[in-house]
Every structure is written in C-alpha cells, then in structure tokens.
Amino acid sequence: MSRDDDATNERDESSGPSTTETDAAHSDATRAIVAARSEDDPPDTTEIRELAAAAGYAVVGEVTQRRREDPTYDLGRGKAEELMRLAADADAEAVIYDGSLSPGQTFSLGDLLPTGTAVVDRPRLALELFADAADSRAADRQLELARLRYELPRLREAVARDASEDVRLRPEGDSRVLDVEKRIESAERALDEIADDRAARRAERRDAGFDLIALAGYTNAGKSTLARRLADEVDDPDFGAGASDRPAARADTAAGDPADDAGALAVADRPFETLSTTTRRATVAGRRTLLTDTVGFLDGLPHEAVRSFRATIDAVRAADCALLVVDASDDPAALRRKLSASLSAIEATDGPVVPVLSKVDEVDADGLASAVEAYETVVAELGPRDAPVADALRSPVPVSVRDESGLGDLADAVADALPTATATVEVQNGGDAQAALSWAYDRAVVAGVEYGGETMAVDLAGRPDVVAEAERRLRGAGSPP
Ligand SMILES: Nc1nc2c(ncn2[C@@H]2O[C@H](COP(=O)(O)OP(=O)(O)OP(=O)(O)O)[C@@H](O)[C@H]2O)c(=O)[nH]1
Ligand SMILES: [Mg+2]
The missing domain is CATH 3.40.50.300 (P-loop containing nucleotide triphosphate hydrolases)
Incomplete structure (x- = not known):
C-alpha cells in the first residue's frame, strides 16, 4: 500500500492551515439573543446556546414560545415584538433562531428587529461553525455547496422583494440568481x-x-x-x-x-x-x-x-x-x-x-x-x-x-x-505456492499453515473476495503438474 493511502490523505495538504481569525472573534464576541419556538414541549435552548457560543456569540438574552408556527415570523406576532424590544434593550447585534426560518420569515423578522440586527437561523449558524474550520479541498467544496444552497432561496426572496411593481422582475431571470445556480452546479460537479x-x-x-x-x-x-x-x-x-x-x-x-x-x-x-x-x-x-x-x-x-x-x-x-x-x-x-x-x-x-x-x-x-x-x-x-x-x-x-x-x-x-469467509486449501509446496501464500499474508487472510511432506494446508479467513482470490492463486500455483 502506498503512502498515498495514509492518514491525512483526504485533506488537501496544499491548502495549508486555516486562519485563526475566529479565535480573535471569540474575544470580542457578538452580542446575541436566542429565540426558540416549539410546538409540543417547552423549548430547550441548551444546544442552540452551545452552538452559538462555539460560533463566537455571547448570548445576552432569550425569548421562547410554545405554540404552532406563525407564517410571518415563525414566532407569534406578540412574541416577535417582545424579541424586537429585548434586542433593542440588550443592544444585540444578532438574533440566533433555533429553527429553520423560511426566506420570507427571515426577511420579516429582520424588518421588525432594530436596524442592523442579523437574523441567524440554525442552518446559518451551522454554516458559520463549518466556515471556522473547513480544512480540506472536499470540506471547502462541501461548505461552499451548503452555503450556496442556503443562499439561493433567500436571494430569490430578496430579488422578489426588491422588484418594483412595474418592472415585475422575476427572480429566475436575475443575474445574481443565475450566478448562484451556476456555482451550485459547478460545486456539485x-x-x-x-x-x-x-x-x-x-x-x-x-x-x-x-x-x-x-x-x-x-x-x-x-x-x-x-x-x-x-x-x-x-x-x-x-x-x-x-x-x-x-x-x-x-x-x-x-x-x-x-x-x-x-x-x-x-x-x-x-x-x-x-x-x-x-x-x-x-x-x-x-x-x-x-x-x-x-x-x-x-x-x-x-x-x-x-x-x-x-x-x-x-x-x-x-x-x-x-x-x-x-x-x-x-x-x-x-x-x-x-x-x-x-x-x-x-x-x-x-x-x-x-x-x-x-x-x-x-x-x-x-x-x-x-x-x-x-x-x-x-x-x-x-x-x-x-x-x-x-x-x-x-x-x-x-x-x-x-x-x-x-x-x-x-x-x-x-x-x-464484518463479512467473513474461511477456506482450507491443501497444495503442493513450492516457489509458486510460497508466492501465493505471501500474497495472502500481505492481505492478512492467512489464519494458519500446516506443512506435511511436499504439501502444505493453508487456513484462510477474512474478506470473502480476498479469501476467494487467495484460494484461486494457491490452487493455481500448487496443483501438481
Ligand atoms: N467522559 C468521556 N468523555 C469522552 C469520551 N470520549 C470522548 N469524550 C469527550 O467528548 C468530547 C467530544 O469528543 P470527540 O471525539 O471530539 O467527538 P466527535 O464525535 O468526534 O465530535 P465532532 O468531531 O465535533 O463531531 C470531547 O471532550 C471528548 O474528550 C469518553 O469515553 N468518556
Ligand atoms: Mg470528531
């Protein structure tokens, strides 16, 4: 087996270590309010707080609600307004939302909150955490794809909201939307x-x-x-x-x-x-x-x-x-x-x-x-x-x-x-048989060998395909002329 198969080969060594920017960000953490809604049980914010802290936010307040989803804000209107007041009082720079908001809900909540307050829902928070640490070519590509897929419906919503009545701009034809779609295809490829x-x-x-x-x-x-x-x-x-x-x-x-x-x-x-x-x-x-x-x-x-x-x-x-x-x-x-x-x-x-x-x-x-x-x-x-x-x-x-x-x-x-097969093969001992035996040893399927006069009996055990191939090689090498 080549060195290529080794421990770190699935990372792209050439990309070098990622920066430590995020660690700096941790020291002056972004002030955030956590908001959570749940239909059945009272919301439990333990995990979202841990995720927020890991992504560099300082949680300075919390608003939770137990009710069904509201189409406009996800939270009910009254709760959303409470969130807005709390965000203003606490001087919050972000609202971390424990759930997946639709693009429309993201924008409505953003409009309601004090200007400049970011709305970070659970998927976006996960993307921020991933962005902190993507450390290989595949991880970078995966992150890019996840981010573009997250952005696309939100961009469509933004374009639709910007479009004036006269222009009737359709999001599908917008160049920014087309660009993101192209980048998604290329990342997928x-x-x-x-x-x-x-x-x-x-x-x-x-x-x-x-x-x-x-x-x-x-x-x-x-x-x-x-x-x-x-x-x-x-x-x-x-x-x-x-x-x-x-x-x-x-x-x-x-x-x-x-x-x-x-x-x-x-x-x-x-x-x-x-x-x-x-x-x-x-x-x-x-x-x-x-x-x-x-x-x-x-x-x-x-x-x-x-x-x-x-x-x-x-x-x-x-x-x-x-x-x-x-x-x-x-x-x-x-x-x-x-x-x-x-x-x-x-x-x-x-x-x-x-x-x-x-x-x-x-x-x-x-x-x-x-x-x-x-x-x-x-x-x-x-x-x-x-x-x-x-x-x-x-x-x-x-x-x-x-x-x-x-x-x-x-x-x-x-x-x-693990899939396992066993076989016992008795063959004529000789150079070719030894070569076949050594092939089997290299692949760790030899459970035992017993020598008797001109012959040897090999016990094989391991991956079925490898055992079958070892058996074939031994029989081919060790059969009498
Ligand atoms: N007490 C205890 N803690 C453990 C044990 N195994 C892991 N941990 C701790 O659990 C935490 C997470 O361990 P990881 O091995 O990083 O978990 P992971 O599943 O690889 O996590 P991600 O890579 O973030 O998905 C660390 O603080 C570990 O020290 C264990 O057997 N006992
Ligand atoms: Mg791990």
Whole structure:
C-alpha cells in the first residue's frame, strides 16, 4: 500500500492551515439573543446556546414560545415584538433562531428587529461553525455547496422583494440568481469528482485486503476519540494516531480539562471539531481495517444541507461496517433527538451498523439502562422511510474510551459484523505456492499453515473476495503438474 493511502490523505495538504481569525472573534464576541419556538414541549435552548457560543456569540438574552408556527415570523406576532424590544434593550447585534426560518420569515423578522440586527437561523449558524474550520479541498467544496444552497432561496426572496411593481422582475431571470445556480452546479460537479475518486480508492483498499469501517454520529458524540483509541500505534507520525487530523486552527481551542491533556481524549468538547473525513489504520479483532472518522450530524438542518456533507454520508453508507456513536451521557430526550437526526441523515447503508453507546463512564447503571431504553425507543419507532438503516442495526455496545471499558466487546461486535469467509486449501509446496501464500499474508487472510511432506494446508479467513482470490492463486500455483 502506498503512502498515498495514509492518514491525512483526504485533506488537501496544499491548502495549508486555516486562519485563526475566529479565535480573535471569540474575544470580542457578538452580542446575541436566542429565540426558540416549539410546538409540543417547552423549548430547550441548551444546544442552540452551545452552538452559538462555539460560533463566537455571547448570548445576552432569550425569548421562547410554545405554540404552532406563525407564517410571518415563525414566532407569534406578540412574541416577535417582545424579541424586537429585548434586542433593542440588550443592544444585540444578532438574533440566533433555533429553527429553520423560511426566506420570507427571515426577511420579516429582520424588518421588525432594530436596524442592523442579523437574523441567524440554525442552518446559518451551522454554516458559520463549518466556515471556522473547513480544512480540506472536499470540506471547502462541501461548505461552499451548503452555503450556496442556503443562499439561493433567500436571494430569490430578496430579488422578489426588491422588484418594483412595474418592472415585475422575476427572480429566475436575475443575474445574481443565475450566478448562484451556476456555482451550485459547478460545486456539485466538483464534489461528484471527489466522490468518484474516493469510491475508486475504497475499491483499491478493499482489493488490498482492508475492511473499511466508518464512524458516524451526532456532533460531539465521541467519534474522533474512539477513532484515535482504535487506531494502530505507528512510528510514522504522518500515518496513524498522531495529531495530524486535528485542524490547525483548532489546536489552541481544545478543551482545558487537564485530565484530557494527553492521548485519545485530547479533543475539544465543542461541536464540529471534525470537518474532514480522516482515515487511519486499525487492527480490530485481528482484522486489518481502515477506520474513517467523519463529520458529525446536527439536528434541524434541511435535507439539502445534510446532503452537502457527502463525504461523510458516502463513507458511512459504503463501509463494510459502520459504527454509529451515540453519547450515553446525554439525557434520554437529547439522545433520542440526536439519534433520530443521525439515522435520518444516514438513511441507508450497504453494510451492517454497530451502535456504540459512548462515554458510559459518565453514567451509572440506571443511566446506562435509560440510554439503552431511549435508543430502543427510537429504533422501534423508525418508520418505513428509515427501514433500510433499521435493518442494518446490530445490538448497541456500551463503551468508554476514558476508562477503557467495552473496547473488547466492540472489537468482537465489529469482527462479527464484518463479512467473513474461511477456506482450507491443501497444495503442493513450492516457489509458486510460497508466492501465493505471501500474497495472502500481505492481505492478512492467512489464519494458519500446516506443512506435511511436499504439501502444505493453508487456513484462510477474512474478506470473502480476498479469501476467494487467495484460494484461486494457491490452487493455481500448487496443483501438481
Ligand atoms: N467522559 C468521556 N468523555 C469522552 C469520551 N470520549 C470522548 N469524550 C469527550 O467528548 C468530547 C467530544 O469528543 P470527540 O471525539 O471530539 O467527538 P466527535 O464525535 O468526534 O465530535 P465532532 O468531531 O465535533 O463531531 C470531547 O471532550 C471528548 O474528550 C469518553 O469515553 N468518556
Ligand atoms: Mg470528531
């Protein structure tokens, strides 16, 4: 296998580290009011506040409402006016809206608020967070596409609002709209090419005998920590469990828990720490695997925005086994919401999915039981639309990287989920047979060899296609003349 297949190859090294502008922005944070509406339960603003803080906002006030959606402001008119007064009193520069506003609602709210107050809904906030850290060519392209898809309907609305009655300017014919449409097509084409390259690389890696494992899950679930823990320790710092997959701009924003200063836990406790898929070698239950860490999912994003993060979705869907990381330390309601968002983003997979209940060191036995129950409730409620991924789900495995518990069970579950074939081939020993045997050793499918006189018996176990090819080569090389 070439150096090309190594740990950081899915980033574009030439683009260099991203700037640290955002860290500067954090110091004089933008003053913001959080607004949230929910139809059934009282709105819970915990997550949106965390996202806002991570994006550099200082939340100075909050307005929430429990009611159905209002077509003009999303909030009811009275609440929207309360928001306007609060924004004025608090001198807010932005309103962070915990939901996806239609273009019309965005403009109406903007018109109502004090001049200059930005309206930042949940998808836009996610885009701001991504913009902080895009660190590879694919991530840049994905971000660009997500941003353009977000902008297009809003631009159409702006053009329609600007158009005077006489001109009757149609948004479709506006040059700015056409420009954005063109850029969307070009970003989609670029991502198609990147996706094709990656599919080709996956095929090569499989031919080389690797099982492909992908880690998926909600942002901050613990994917990267687990990926680092499972990765093989190797001397070459460019390949393996080094810090090389950490975006440079983030290095100094890592969480300051001293206990986390070293090793696998040295990742920041903030959303969207990982913005590029990164692949490392890992030996799992004796199988040679390539482990791909991916971008986390986020609830409340439109389908289009989720689709823009194609590298993640493709890596998960095409894996021989996907690990779906679910944070067991979340309260059950949050766990259910995040799990549903993750499952609907994945939709379907080609291979099995092993759910991992992470951070179990933070919960006691009752807490773990409620996490399992919350997990099972979501899975039991999966509708027919989500059925493909439901079929792929195995039993959840509780794991803690912090106290090293459950890792053996996880390895067993993965080994069990990976496609496996076995064969025993008895052949004439000789130069050609040894060459075929060495081919099989290179691809890690030799489970044992027994020599007897002129013959040898080789036990093969591993990826079915590689086992079949090894068997063919051995028989071809070792059959009597
Ligand atoms: N207590 C505890 N904390 C953990 C464990 N695993 C991860 N964490 C913490 O959870 C936080 C998020 O971990 P990450 O591995 O960055 O999560 P992620 O899923 O890769 O997050 P994104 O890349 O942002 O999507 C970090 O602060 C980790 O230290 C664990 O086993 N126990
Ligand atoms: Mg990560």
